[in-house]
Amino acid sequence: MHILLRGRDIANIKELATYDKHDGFVGLKNALAMTPAEVIDVVKTSGLRGRGGAGFPTGVKWSFIPQHEPVKYVTVNADESETGTFKDREIMEENPYQLIEGSLICAYAIQAKAVYIYLRGEFWDIGDQLDACIEALREKNMVGENILGSGYDCEVYTHLGAGAYICGEESALLNSLEGYLGQPRVRPPFPAQKGGGLYKEATVVNNVETLANVPYIMREGAEAFKAIGTEQSAGPKVYCVSGHVKRPGNYELPMGATFRELLYDHAGGPLHQDRSFKAMLPSGGSGPIVPLTDEVLDTPMSYEHTAEIGTIIGSASIIIMDESVDITWVASKVTKFFAHESCGKCTPCREGTYWLDKVIDRILDGRGTAEDVKRIADVAENMAGTTLCALGDFAANPIIHTIRHFPDDFAQHVQA
Amino acid sequence: MAIIGNPKYEERINHHLAKYETKRSAVMPLLFIAQEEYGWVNPAGVEEVAQILNLDPTQVKSIAGFYTMYSEKPKGKYWLHVCTDLPCALKGADEFYAWLKEELGVAEGGTSDDGMFTVEHVMCLAACDKAPMLQCNFRYVENLDQDKMRELLAKWRQEAAEPVSAGV
Numbered sequence: 130m131h132i133l134l135r136g137r138d139i140a141n142i143k144e145l146a147t148y149d150k151h152d153g154f155v156g157l158k159n160a161l162a163m164t165p166a167e168v169i170d171v172v173k174t175s176g177l178r179g180r181g182g183a184g185f186p187t188g189v190k191w192s193f194i195p196q197h198e199p200v201k202y203v204t205v206n207a208d209e210s211e212t213g214t215f216k217d218r219e220i221m222e223e224n225p226y227q228l229i230e231g232s233l234i235c236a237y238a239i240q241a242k243a244v245y246i247y248l249r250g251e252f253w254d255i256g257d258q259l260d261a262c263i264e265a266l267r268e269k270n271m272v273g274e275n276i277l278g279s280g281y282d283c284e285v286y287t288h289l290g291a292g293a294y295i296c297g298e299e300s301a302l303l304n305s306l307e308g309y310l311g312q313p314r315v316r317p318p319f320p321a322q323k324g325g326g327l328y329k330e331a332t333v334v335n336n337v338e339t340l341a342n343v344p345y346i347m348r349e350g351a352e353a354f355k356a357i358g359t360e361q362s363a364g365p366k367v368y369c370v371s372g373h374v375k376r377p378g379n380y381e382l383p384m385g386a387t388f389r390e391l392l393y394d395h396a397g398g399p400l401h402q403d404r405s406f407k408a409m410l411p412s413g414g415s416g417p418i419v420p421l422t423d424e425v426l427d428t429p430m431s432y433e434h435t436a437e438i439g440t441i442i443g444s445a446s447i448i449i450m451d452e453s454v455d456i457t458w459v460a461s462k463v464t465k466f467f468a469h470e471s472c473g474k475c476t477p478c479r480e481g482t483y484w485l486d487k488v489i490d491r492i493l494d495g496r497g498t499a500e501d502v503k504r505i506a507d508v509a510e511n512m513a514g515t516t517l518c519a520l521g522d523f524a525a526n527p528i529i530h531t532i533r534h535f536p537d538d539f540a541q542h543v544q545a
Numbered sequence: 546m547a548i549i550g551n552p553k554y555e556e557r558i559n560h561h562l563a564k565y566e567t568k569r570s571a572v573m574p575l576l577f578i579a580q581e582e583y584g585w586v587n588p589a590g591v592e593e594v595a596q597i598l599n600l601d602p603t604q605v606k607s608i609a610g611f612y613t614m615y616s617e618k619p620k621g622k623y624w625l626h627v628c629t630d631l632p633c634a635l636k637g638a639d640e641f642y643a644w645l646k647e648e649l650g651v652a653e654g655g656t657s658d659d660g661m662f663t664v665e666h667v668m669c670l671a672a673c674d675k676a677p678m679l680q681c682n683f684r685y686v687e688n689l690d691q692d693k694m695r696e697l698l699a700k701w702r703q704e705a706a707e708p709v710s711a712g713v
């Protein structure tokens with residue numbers, strides 16, 4: 130049985146009546162019977178961490194919101210644009226009420242005035258579906274004034290982006306929602322602080338999958354959630370598997386399941402029988418690449434264990450490459466992504482990604498030198514940590530780690 | 546037609562204006578409406594959006610220019626956005642895209658001679674397990690191959706007699 134991808138177990142759970150029949154809104158009702166501070170405590174105790182990539186403890190994030198501020202917001206990050214990520218899409222397409230319920234619980238916990246769900250523009254049909262869900266909930270008195278007689282008022286809205294990966298970065302998302310260019314803001318103030326959030330009010334920004342976990346926590350309790358997963362990585366996780374496996378797709382497994390279990394038992398092993406796995410990007414284009422060794426395969430998919438093998442689980446966008454793949458080409462693909470998506474606000478990122486892309490192309494063309502390979506590694510090292518937002522670090526990762534782990538793939542181009 | 550005073554959009558425009566704290570926040574949904582009406586984000590659409598929101602047209606134009614889903618030039622009837630990002634490319638998306646361009650006789654970003662198809666490659670569309678894939682006028686078309694694509698092109702050409710709006 131799934132906790133997040135419940136659309137796979139229960140037909141029509143995207144219909145309100147069906148969702149309602151299968152424990153829908155029990156979590157919300159439990160939350161409304163508690164004080165907001167108590168709800169935050171339950172979520173803190175559950176150990177839930179953000180599924181948007183950074184893994185920040187969710188209850189702690191909510192507790193940063195100053196209680197005395199009269200106006201607060203929740204913004205749901207449904208921008209889902211990281212290369213290799215397609216989990217939020219399935220959650221919202223197949224189980225939309227669970228996301229809205231989780232968002233309402235969050236909103237109640239911080240006493241938000243409204244929830245804005247920021248969807249990437251290409252998800253406009255999901256936006257239409259969510260709008261219909263919101264109206265259906267309004268009729269049942271679960272959106273709007275005096276929700277279920279609790280005295281708490283909250284509106285829920287959707288907003289469409291229009292094609293810009295950077296709008297998944299939370300401060301860029303807020304700018305975009307306010308009708309400004311979708312570029313990151315200088316922090317502090319952080320979104321959770323007065324002055325840093327939506328319309329300068331304190332704001333929680335959470336990923337879709339993060340919030341979709343919350344109804345379960347409020348229904349079954351923090352301990353039940355903690356019982357799933359590992360010490361530092363509680364709960365279930367949706368892993369998006371793409372690339373050279375037999376059965377690509379979303380798989381919901383506990384955090385702490387091993388890569389081997391995911392890739393062999395669920396995704397069916399290598400796509401081509403006669404080719405072995407070579408490399409893995411476990412967190413889309415933005416996290417460090419690793420060689421797919423036995424040691425890596427036996428690593429539990431948790432925040433703490435992936436750190437030990439020099440990478441991250443991030444959003445769990447697991448891209449698999451077999452031995453036919455030239456890792457220099459992978460570095461080029463990923464670099465083109467970041468060069469395209471750099472918002473241009475800071476020089477090291479704007480110029481660095483552009484330049485890295487040109488030099489890797491030159492290397493791939495056979496016109497590069499060993500010196501070029503060394504130089505791009507240096508440039509990437511220098512880019513990391515010097516930029517306004519994490520995209521600069523993301524763009525440095527593919528260069529640094531592909532060269533570190535697969536030097537021969539680069540050497541073959543410069544020797545020829 | 547215009548979008549201001551057009552009964553087709555009145556309710557939607559009012560919905561967007563009501564949903565935010567500031568008028569300015571409605572710039573993105575209104576640009577989508579302008580694109581729907583004119584087929585692209587043309588100067589007239591920019592003017593109207595600016596007028597509705599009390600913004601300067603140059604501000605509206607800069608927003609339109611920042612995002613890839615708004616087109617600042619007219620395009621074909623069908624916009625084909627083919628994903629060639631890494632996971633799709635691992636499943637043959639680059640070859641598929643090269644074939645499609647040849648099939649339509651266009652270069653990257655170009656429009657077929659009959660004005661029917663504009664093709665572009667795009668970054669990950671959150672459908673990596675269904676590669677090769679594309680969006681046609683922002684609708685998902687997944688698990689493609691050359692045969693399927695040929696059929697679709699024929700179907701779209703046939704449908705082209707009926708009015709189809711580009712955009713959301």
Ligand SMILES: Cc1cc2nc3c(=O)[nH]c(=O)nc-3n(C[C@H](O)[C@H](O)[C@H](O)COP(=O)(O)O)c2cc1C
Pocket residue numbers: 178179180181182183184185206207208209210211294295296297298299300334335336337339340518519520
């Ligand atoms: C360049 C960039 C892109 C991002 N894209 C996304 C995204 O598409 N979806 C998402 O949920 N978080 C994304 N994030 C992370 C958000 O900034 C933020 O940390 C997250 O939404 C917080 O939610 P969580 O705590 O529930 O994970 C991105 C971050 C960066 C730096």
Ligand code: SF4
Pocket residue numbers: 295312313470471472473474475476478479516517518519520521
């Ligand atoms: S690091 Fe890149 S994406 Fe982030 S603000 Fe700077 S230029 Fe924009």
Ligand code: FES
Pocket residue numbers: 212213214628629630631632633634668669670671672673674676678
């Ligand atoms: S890489 Fe093509 S949809 Fe994700």
